[in-house]
Amino acid sequence: MARPDNARYLETHEWGRLEKDGTVTIGITDFAVDQLNDLTFVDLPEKGDKVTRGEAFGEIESVKAVSDLISPVSGKIVAVNDGVDGDDFSALKKDAFGAGWLIKVKPDNPKELDSAKSRADYEKQLAEEAH
């Protein structure tokens, strides 16, 4: 799966992408989906909720573990992907950067995304973690 260049990445394997309408779409990377592997449950917030940069907005569970979902920006949630919430993971597994998005946020400050990693830096991190 090609990771998009126009997204920014967190060390904790979430991605955020500034859309043309000014919202930020947030999800987890294909690497995270692959590592979590046997997914069992996703707990997402509701539309209208606030998220804070660097803090958990939900969690994702697999047979092995529970992981926090970290937001790359602060702001207000304008949409939640109902196709992922709960226990249907086909969209996440097939298309982590598309149909498998998790939430859309109206950011307080879209510049916050800049402090996240570029695709190249994120992939450098993955390469280092593999050794």
Added chain:
Amino acid sequence: MQETPLRAEHERLGARMVDFAGWYMPVTYTNIMEEHRRVRTKVGLFDVSHMGRYWFTGRDHIKFIDKLITNDRASMAPGQIRYCLMLNGQGGALDDILVYGAGDEATMLVVNAGNRPKIWDWIQRQRKGFVVDVTDMSTDYAMIALQGPESANLLNKVSDVDTKALKYYRFTRGTVFGEPEVLVSRTGYTGEDGFELIMPQAKAAHFWRELLNVGESLGAGPAGLGARDTLRLEAGMPLYGHELEEHINPLEAGLDWAVKLEKEDFIGKEATVAIKTKGLEHKLVGLNIAGKRIPRQGQDVLRDGKKVGTIASGTKSPWLDEIIATAFVPANMAEVGMSFQLEFPGKGTRALKPEEMRQTALVVPLPFYKRPGKK
């Protein structure tokens, strides 16, 4: 991080590698579900080289081991294996261990990877006054487990071991892939028939590759720590650090059968007798849980809204397709049919459906899974 001689093999197979008790180990190669099913229906290969293997010899070594363990070494037949606990003076479990009795000459203890330094130190501290030699052969040898109903067929193809004659919890030595004196035991940690092979470290990669090659027609494949955990939990086998810890007595974990209180003496016997006489406060139970969410170690077990117990292990059982767990609950509630509640408040602020936030757990008999034909 420490690694086994099979690291390159795991990486070649595309395994997801994790830090397990300080060891760089494969957690999955494909996914838990597939690897679990393979072991229940065909045969799976596990790298268990990270476990500690301590070899005891010397005039007093049997007496010494009988001082350290809860089961009875002296009465073991040559080639027999027994499960046991090593306890501290308070009756708490230091580790759970397999004892291999090689007649009067020698004994091997196989200990958990995470407890290797601790058990080694414990042995050194207790040996005063005994004529005993202890060798750590962990790093000179590697260990591969073959688990599943096709294990014997696979071993028959590659060795001269008489698998019909080798009974459960017995070991022998045989030639495997032309290598003589490979230690072969009919043991495992999955609830299936299976064998564990101990071979010189330098031979490990060759064994691993060839077992996969030869086993292909039998449906063999590698299996990681993820499946190892779901398999052992279904089979009701304890995992040190979950069902057993230094503050847990084996009677509380339901391991009475491995504790020989009629034995003359062993470290922790007096404390265990006292615990038994007083009556157990907590006991380990199996839980079957309605719902989708998996309770995790340390999570509260509630009854009538009050915390009464603690989860030891939880998973989604790949074989039963149900959420299962083990938990320590008050002894007077450790009865099949007793119901408890588990709460999952959630990190997301979405109002979770009531059934997602609160699930009912029902005590069921352990193990959750018994292989067909086994009593």
